[in-house]
Amino acid sequence: VVLTQSPGSLSLSPGERATLTCRASQNVSSSYLAWYRQKPGQAPSLLIYGASTRATGIPDRFSGSGSGTDFTLTISRLEPEDFAVFYCQQYGYSPYTFGQGTTLEIK
Amino acid sequence: QLQLQESGPGLVKPSETLSLTCSVSGGFISSSSHYWGWIRQSPGKGLEWIGSIYYSGITYYNPSLKSRVTISVDTSRKQFSLRLSSVTAADTAVYYCVRDTFGACDHWGQGTRVSVSS
Numbered sequence: 001v002v003l004t005q006s007p008g009s010l011s012l013s014p015g016e017r018a019t020l021t022c023r024a025s026q027n028v029s030s031s032y033l034a035w036y037r038q039k040p041g042q043a044p045s046l047l048i049y050g051a052s053t054r055a056t057g058i059p060d061r062f063s064g065s066g067s068g069t070d071f072t073l074t075i076s077r078l079e080p081e082d083f084a085v086f087y088c089q090q091y092g093y094s095p096y097t098f099g100q101g102t103t104l105e106i107k
Numbered sequence: 108q109l110q111l112q113e114s115g116p117g118l119v120k121p122s123e124t125l126s127l128t129c130s131v132s133g134g135f136i137s138s139s140s141h142y143w144g145w146i147r148q149s150p151g152k153g154l155e156w157i158g159s160i161y162y163s164g165i166t167y168y169n170p171s172l173k174s175r176v177t178i179s180v181d182t183s184r185k186q187f188s189l190r191l192s193s194v195t196a197a198d199t200a201v202y203y204c205v206r207d208t209f210g211a212c213d214h215w216g217q218g219t220r221v222s223v224s225s
Contacts, residue, residue, distance in 0.1 A: 042217075043203055043217055049213075050211075055213060089154075095169040
């Protein structure tokens, strides 16, 4: 399953709202879709799983939505630590696959 | 607090076998609710799932790597390992070990950079 993320990069200011999308080449069964944030020099960390469930300790400014082939990650109010790269991942089919990433940059 | 730590050589020669170990602390490797996996990241291919293993030894691998990959687990040592044979420059990447909770990777090691070069 190929995951295509858009946009490739996004320039926003702290406090603004960010909307990131992930489109799958085929239906992702049972919304087996996750989102990760990768800060510079660090490993990715899980934000959202099951398309819309926040992982442990993730603040409510992060929300996930979507089903089928179209999924969205929304960050309601950007904090400085959110300027990073975000990846979606599907785990409904083997092999698990990841999108190419969206880079969130400070404007 | 669950922690994962990769270890192994940072440089491997072409055609040889890459071997990495992940040590698990602060949690149970024999958990019935989790798999343990390996993911790599390279500039050219992005994030690529390599495979995962259950504490009982059940494995599943990425078909693109399956012929060269072996993942094993040693529950007594709280470790799991990756072996990737016949490496080429295309296998140069940062390798992460992860806790795989039914597909979502909810804990990651810090990663270890492996270069393939003579």
